[in-house]
Amino acid sequence: MAAIVIKPLTPQEVEERLARDLPGWRLVDGELRRRFATHGWKGSLMVANAIGHLAEVAWHHPDLVVSYGGVEVRLSTHSPKGITARDFALAAQIDAVVLWQPARDGILEGTPEDPGAAYLKDKA
Numbered sequence: 558m559a560a561i562v563i564k565p566l567t568p569q570e571v572e573e574r575l576a577r578d579l580p581g582w583r584l585v586d587g588e589l590r591r592r593f594a595t596h597g598w599k600g601s602l603m604v605a606n607a608i609g610h611l612a613e614v615a616w617h618h619p620d621l622v623v624s625y626g627g628v629e630v631r632l633s634t635h636s637p638k639g640i641t642a643r644d645f646a647l648a649a650q651i652d653a654v655v656l657w658q659p660a661r662d663g664i665l666e667g668t669p670e671d672p673g674a675a676y677l678k679d680k681a
């Protein structure tokens with residue numbers, strides 16, 4: 558089987574792919590970044606844990622800034638240093654999991670609207 562070649566993308570390539578595939582993410586200081594806003598610390602920790610699970614399964618680990626009101630995800634590749642297809646692949650999976658919502662008319666109810674249950678502020 559041919560080895561997968563991972564090479565850093567140029568800033569222009571990164572911006573093009575962000576606009577096409579990951580509109581919620583930005584290139585800042587050489588990292589792909591996205592913030593997921595929550596209604597509080599417990600929600601932020603749940604988001605952080607969901608991302609932590611994906612990172613460990615992928616064996617590609619973002620930095621996380623966990624705050625009372627949200628989680629900022631910062632993704633880059635250490636070797637080769639830069640932004641690579643690995644960062645885009647994990648970012649897309651993070652979006653898919655964190656922003657996922659049950660179908661409106663489906664059998665799963667979704668998080669109730671009342672303040673006691675409020676969790677994510679950003680939903681797909």
Ligand SMILES: C[C@H](O)[C@H](O)[C@H]1CNC2=NC(N)=NC(=O)C2=N1
Pocket residue numbers: 616617618619632633634635636
């Ligand atoms: C030591 C080295 O960072 C690791 O082998 C793997 C695992 N996690 C990783 N995580 C990230 N974000 N970038 C990497 O290049 C990377 N490489």
